[in-house]
Amino acid sequence: MSRSERTSFPISVGLRRLLAGGFILFLVLLLFLPRQSQEWLGQMGGPMALILEGPLHGVAAIQDSVGETWNHYIALQHVWEDNQRLKQEIQQLQGEQNRLREQAILTREFQKLSLYQATAPMTTLPARIIGRNASNWYQAMIINKGTRDGIHAEMGVITDAGVVGRVVRVNPTTSVVLLLSDPNVAITGMIQTSRDEGIIQGTPQGNIHMKYLPPLSPVQVGDVVVTSGLTKDFPRGLHIGHIQQITKAATDLFQSGEITPIVDFSKLEGVLVVTSFQPTIADESPLSKEPLPVP
Amino acid sequence: MIIALQIALCLGTVVAQATLSTMLSVHGIYPDLCLVLACLVGFFTNEYKGFMLGLMVGLFQDLLSPGGIGLNMILKGLAGGLAGVTIHTISTVTASAVIIVTLALSLGGGLASLMVAYPVLNGSESLHAISWVLVPQALYNSLLAAGFFWFTLTIRHSLGVVHFSERRR
Numbered sequence: 519m520s521r522s523e524r525t526s527f528p529i530s531v532g533l534r535r536l537l538a539g540g541f542i543l544f545l546v547l548l549l550f551l552p553r554q555s556q557e558w559l560g561q562m563g564g565p566m567a568l569i570l571e572g573p574l575h576g577v578a579a580i581q582d583s584v585g586e587t588w589n590h591y592i593a594l595q596h597v598w599e600d601n602q603r604l605k606q607e608i609q610q611l612q613g614e615q616n617r618l619r620e621q622a623i624l625t626r627e628f629q630k631l632s633l634y635q636a637t638a639p640m641t642t643l644p645a646r647i648i649g650r651n652a653s654n655w656y657q658a659m660i661i662n663k664g665t666r667d668g669i670h671a672e673m674g675v676i677t678d679a680g681v682v683g684r685v686v687r688v689n690p691t692t693s694v695v696l697l698l699s700d701p702n703v704a705i706t707g708m709i710q711t712s713r714d715e716g717i718i719q720g721t722p723q724g725n726i727h728m729k730y731l732p733p734l735s736p737v738q739v740g741d742v743v744v745t746s747g748l749t750k751d752f753p754r755g756l757h758i759g760h761i762q763q764i765t766k767a768a769t770d771l772f773q774s775g776e777i778t779p780i781v782d783f784s785k786l787e788g789v790l791v792v793t794s795f796q797p798t799i800a801d802e803s804p805l806s807k808e809p810l811p812v813p
Numbered sequence: 814m815i816i817a818l819q820i821a822l823c824l825g826t827v828v829a830q831a832t833l834s835t836m837l838s839v840h841g842i843y844p845d846l847c848l849v850l851a852c853l854v855g856f857f858t859n860e861y862k863g864f865m866l867g868l869m870v871g872l873f874q875d876l877l878s879p880g881g882i883g884l885n886m887i888l889k890g891l892a893g894g895l896a897g898v899t900i901h902t903i904s905t906v907t908a909s910a911v912i913i914v915t916l917a918l919s920l921g922g923g924l925a926s927l928m929v930a931y932p933v934l935n936g937s938e939s940l941h942a943i944s945w946v947l948v949p950q951a952l953y954n955s956l957l958a959a960g961f962f963w964f965t966l967t968i969r970h971s972l973g974v975v976h977f978s979e980r981r982r
Contacts, residue, residue: 649831653878653885654843654923654950655930660831660877686879696879701931722931722942 628788634678640753640795642676643667646788648692657700657724658683661789664691672751674705674792680757680780681705681745682789693791697783698758699724706749707758709735710742718743718758718777726759731773737764743777753795823870826850831877842949847874848922849958851889852915855896856906856962867893884929888922908959915958919951 529537628644635642645667649660663669665688675682675695684703687694696703699720707718707728714735716728731737741761747754763776826846834843847870855863871889875882899914900906927934927942934942 649828649877650834651831651843651878653874653880653926654845654946655926656879658879687876689876692877694877694879700879701934702879722934722938722946 624787630678631788631790635790638790641793642790643669643793644788645669645675645693645791647786656702657697657720657783658686659695659697659783659786661693661695661791662691663791664689664693666690668793669693669791674751675789676752676756676792677781677786677789680759681752682781682783682786684751685791695789698779698781699726699783705752705758706746707743708746709737709761710744712736712741715746715748716772716774726777726779728761728775728777729772731775733766733771733773735773737761737773737775739764752792819866820869822850823847823866823873826870827873827877830874839953840949842946842953844953844957845919845922845950846957847871847885847889848892848919849915849954849961851893852896852911852918852958853961853965855893855898856900856911856914857965858897859900860894860897863893863895863897864890865893867891880926880930884926888925892918892922906962908963911962912955912959916951916955919954920947923947923951 631644635644643663645661645663647659648662651658661675669685669688671685671688673685675685681698683695683697683700684705685693686696686702697720698705698718701720701722704717704719706715708715709731712735714732714737716731718726718728721727728743739761743758743760745752745754745756745758757780759777759779759781761775762778764773765775766773830843830846837844837846850870851863851867854866867889868886871884871886872882874885874889878885895918896914899910903910924943924947927939927947931938931942
């Protein structure tokens, strides 16, 4: 059976060739038609495009789905491990950051102390606080300097802000400092403005008390209290605190007052131990210029 | 070896007392870990060992304390010894017995420390120190001792170790 016989519409070979030639010519002519004339072709192709869009969207959806699956499940199979590793890194970095911040704070504090040490009219030794009161009945702290560093009992302990306390026990590499708020510490102090002197002592409640102020002293709440320099552990003029409350009963011979300390004892991390200083009286005298060592 | 361990235990306790006390404080009340240790050793062993370990831990505590050397040594030694004596008087030492004995020892020791540390306190100051420091601290110490006692007993039972009081009988 020939090809022409198999078709349902028997067309001669010549006619088919003619039709094919005409169709090709039509296509060629379409290319040369002006754009406006091609619009009707677009309108004709619109429904056909709708037919194409369905499968096109379908394929795109499948492609997206496959891509999503790939990206979320197959390509991300190591992301959990990466996440864990990164979390660990973050924790390490946070720890490191915290350590550096802590170091920076300490450095800043010791820089302040160092600056004060350089300008203060006394010889001091910086020390770090390594412990608090080992027994419950004293308000004390332990510093990392001892007899090997030249520390002796009864030396004064200060910060750049003011007076902290006094060394009471010295071991080879550590010392115990009794804070000013302990009742077993008493130093001489004076009101900065009126120059009235008194004894400053701690109380069992952890407050600081100023006793034996002259009865006629014009002391007022808020007055600054400084060391008087009469004892051999602190030079004159170191800040202790300010008067918070004044007490004077009619039967009392002296006035007394509560002092708010300038130093926050609970937040101390570094201190300066006063090893020697120039006493004020000796300063004024031309005869003696040698520093007085603390006994 | 055991002596080295005991020394290490005493040193560790004193260092913990000096460095961790701020973390352990409750409203400004610090536990006396050295007293707790001496009492527990007395409870778990005998009066002699309690006394000796109490002396040692007290000596270490005195070295880091502003007070004179000897006070804590004697007080902790006595506390350890007296805690050991209770084993002979009580058939089975329980956590409640530990609380009572430690409370009494802590109150006595605290009172002695108070009198030595602040010999010139007036009446109101003494009352304040007793009611706001001494008694709460003794309670804290006794609860801590009972907690450690219970914990150690639990561990010992879980490990199949014979109870000391049973062994004695």
